[in-house]
Amino acid sequence: MNSRLRQMLKLLALFTALSLTAAACGSDADTTTDGTDDASSDITGDIFISGSSTVEPVSVRVAELFEDVAPGVSVDVEGPGTGDGFKKFCAGETDISDASRAIKDSEAEDCAAAGVEYTEIKVGIDGIAVMTNTASPVACVTFENLFNLIGPNGEGTTTWAAADSSLPDAPLDIYGPGAESGTYDSFIEIVLEDLAEEAGVEATTRTDYNPSAEDNLILSGIQSSDTSLGWVGFAFAANADVKLLEVDGGDGCVEANADTIASNEYPIARDLFIYVNNAKAAESEALTAFVDFYVSDAGLQTAVAEVGYVPLAEAARDEVRSAWNG
Amino acid sequence: MAMATIGNSGAAERRVEDEIFRRGRDLRGSGFRTMLFAALAISILFLVVLLIQVFVDGWPVLDERFGDFWSGTLRSRSSDDKLGISQGMIGSFWIAVFVAVIAFPLGIAAAIYLEEYAPDNIVTKTIDIAIRNLAGVPSVVYGLLGLFLFVQTRELKDSTLYAGGITLAILVLPIVVITAAEAIRAVPSSLRQGAYGVGATKWDVIRTQILPFAAPGVLTGTLLALSRAVGEAAPLILVGAITGRLAPRDGSFLSLEQFSDRFTAMPIVIVGWVQESGRDAGFSAAAGAAIVVLLAFVISMNSVAVVLRNYFEKKRG
Numbered sequence A: 001m002n003s004r005l006r007q008m009l010k011l012l013a014l015f016t017a018l019s020l021t022a023a024a025c026g027s028d029a030d031t032t033t034d035g036t037d038d039a040s041s042d043i044t045g046d047i048f049i050s051g052s053s054t055v056e057p058v059s060v061r062v063a064e065l066f067e068d069v070a071p072g073v074s075v076d077v078e079g080p081g082t083g084d085g086f087k088k089f090c091a092g093e094t095d096i097s098d099a100s101r102a103i104k105d106s107e108a109e110d111c112a113a114a115g116v117e118y119t120e121i122k123v124g125i126d127g128i129a130v131m132t133n134t135a136s137p138v139a140c141v142t143f144e145n146l147f148n149l150i151g152p153n154g155e156g157t158t159t160w161a162a163a164d165s166s167l168p169d170a171p172l173d174i175y176g177p178g179a180e181s182g183t184y185d186s187f188i189e190i191v192l193e194d195l196a197e198e199a200g201v202e203a204t205t206r207t208d209y210n211p212s213a214e215d216n217l218i219l220s221g222i223q224s225s226d227t228s229l230g231w232v233g234f235a236f237a238a239n240a241d242v243k244l245l246e247v248d249g250g251d252g253c254v255e256a257n258a259d260t261i262a263s264n265e266y267p268i269a270r271d272l273f274i275y276v277n278n279a280k281a282a283e284s285e286a287l288t289a290f291v292d293f294y295v296s297d298a299g300l301q302t303a304v305a306e307v308g309y310v311p312l313a314e315a316a317r318d319e320v321r322s323a324w325n326g
Numbered sequence B: 001m002a003m004a005t006i007g008n009s010g011a012a013e014r015r016v017e018d019e020i021f022r023r024g025r026d027l028r029g030s031g032f033r034t035m036l037f038a039a040l041a042i043s044i045l046f047l048v049v050l051l052i053q054v055f056v057d058g059w060p061v062l063d064e065r066f067g068d069f070w071s072g073t074l075r076s077r078s079s080d081d082k083l084g085i086s087q088g089m090i091g092s093f094w095i096a097v098f099v100a101v102i103a104f105p106l107g108i109a110a111a112i113y114l115e116e117y118a119p120d121n122i123v124t125k126t127i128d129i130a131i132r133n134l135a136g137v138p139s140v141v142y143g144l145l146g147l148f149l150f151v152q153t154r155e156l157k158d159s160t161l162y163a164g165g166i167t168l169a170i171l172v173l174p175i176v177v178i179t180a181a182e183a184i185r186a187v188p189s190s191l192r193q194g195a196y197g198v199g200a201t202k203w204d205v206i207r208t209q210i211l212p213f214a215a216p217g218v219l220t221g222t223l224l225a226l227s228r229a230v231g232e233a234a235p236l237i238l239v240g241a242i243t244g245r246l247a248p249r250d251g252s253f254l255s256l257e258q259f260s261d262r263f264t265a266m267p268i269v270i271v272g273w274v275q276e277s278g279r280d281a282g283f284s285a286a287a288g289a290a291i292v293v294l295l296a297f298v299i300s301m302n303s304v305a306v307v308l309r310n311y312f313e314k315k316r317g
Helices: A002-030 A056-069 A082-090 A105-113 A143-150 A182-199 A215-224 A234-238 A258-262 A278-283 A285-295 A297-306 A314-325 B002-008 B010-021 B027-071 B086-117 B122-136 B139-152 B161-185 B189-197 B202-231 B234-239 B256-260 B266-276 B283-316
Strands: A045-051 A073-077 A096-099 A118-132 A140-142 A173-177 A210-212 A228-233 A246-248 A269-277
Touching: A045 A056, A045 A082, A045 A269, A045 A285, A056 A073, A056 A096, A056 A285, A056 A297, A073 A285, A082 A096, A082 A105, A082 A269, A118 A182, A118 A234, A118 A258, A118 A278, A118 A285, A118 A297, A118 A314, A140 A143, A143 A173, A143 A182, A143 A228, A143 A246, A173 A182, A173 A215, A182 A228, A182 A269, A210 A215, A215 A228, A215 A234, A228 A234, A269 A278, A269 A285, A278 A285, A285 A297, A285 A314, A297 A314, B027 B086, B027 B283, B086 B122, B086 B161, B086 B202, B086 B256, B086 B266, B086 B283, B122 B161, B139 B161, B139 B234, B161 B202, B161 B234, B161 B256, B189 B202, B202 B266, B202 B283, B234 B266, B266 B283
Parallel strands: A045 A073, A045 A096, A140 A246, A173 A210, A173 A228
Antiparallel strands: A096 A269, A118 A228, A118 A269
8 A cells, every 4th residue: 555655756756857857958958158258258246127117128128238248247127117116226126227207206215215326317218109090080189189188177078079179079089008107107297287287187187098007908999999099108109000190299290200209309208217226336347337338329229229219319328428427 | 127018019119219309399408408518619719719819929939939939038129039938937847846845745734634633613614714715815915925925024125936936835725725625525434434444543544545545636636736826927926026137047947046036937928028019019929929838838737637647546446
């Protein structure tokens, strides 16, 4: 009788051993490293980056390019969101915080209270695209139009004309990011805030739109209705089958494209930042080298463009470099 | 005898037979049958549609670059040759090991105690109900527990493989206890009584009769629990599995250092890539391929469960 139990154990041991060897063989393949023998290849260290999921791909791309230059530095990146990132950053848990907006006063106070000093580095620009279905007759909207349509005063309206009498009488279905999103905050800040103050209402969106944390769902919502309206990061909308609306921020209708966003002509754009912990940068050669690399053209130009954002203009890049180099 | 009488008079037999199997006699019965079949068809249809869609999405990746995809890592662009799932597979493999090492012995031992030793009183009943409820608690809640117990209370507030592994082990513990207890309960009492009758002690009975007899059921339950753990994303998101980039590590896949290192896992890789697909559409193919690999991983684990169960069932036969 005892032998049964022993056989069972043997079988289990065999199974475990088999899966271990199988897995071990599998891992041999992925430990091959690039044989770069660059001068800075002797720097070693660990860097941990957290923060905005919008900026995450930029930092990941920079880390990938940096790996070829300094293979001894390991860079890990996660993207729980700008706010969560700053919580970790101000607690000293991360070396760099990705942010899709500038640090808030309350967050800066937290950092100060914890004795965390930082350098703010602008790395690129993400336009926010306002979009509709390709079948929609609307071509250009003003900030006032957007405020009437999406702001709190639009609550309950079901056609474009009901929200704003200058617009066509067509059904209105609004899709956008939810309140947890950096894109949501930026949209309110850039488009709605001033007009809401003038109108004496709270700077927020109407509550009866279709919020989604998934940009894909916002895009498919736009595609599902002929006269839909929505907003999402430019990088997400640029290649999608939707119609990007021209936006009039007071200086006439401007089309949303990489040039108009980089030149600040397109009115709804937000800056992307990284925040570097100064004390850690002073201690760590690896972190300094990484940020140096980040603000070089390989980072600010190549990496930013490769992952679909708009690089800063030449002058702005120089400004960033001099800010970092002190 | 009655059968023989009917059998002798062929006409009467045929009449009865015709009456029983007449079309339209059992309308409600056939309606019910159709309904049941429809229920089955609908559930399978959803699964098939899902599988087809995932396969169609992921096929280009699996077909063209499976080797690179298998050994690749998290990358920023879907067109990258080095994009792949090795880090996710390593994380998921070790999570499975954690579950096997922690949840299985604890869960099976708890089940044996509950079924064989615990007195039949209100305390035992309460514990039993509590375990059943725990099995139904949403997995995010376990994620919060893991975040609080294994991430935030540590000095270096960091998300490690062992935080994720232990969290998922705790998540499936109630399932292991319940399935093991059911398997033990199903052991025929004649088996125990026979053993007691020839003078066996309680320990002998459990060791030589109950455990071997219950082994197939226990095994099936535990391996199903393992599949559940490997597929969970929500608790790992809270515990802080990495979505963006994990730098290549020194040391082999088997090194123990990685338990206190950052990690990622297959469900997290899939969630991350689905989100990235809005920015870079090629990620949806990568996500599809990763889902296919995870499905294959889970299905092969379940097949091992079936094979082992059959093996033990034959042995006890």
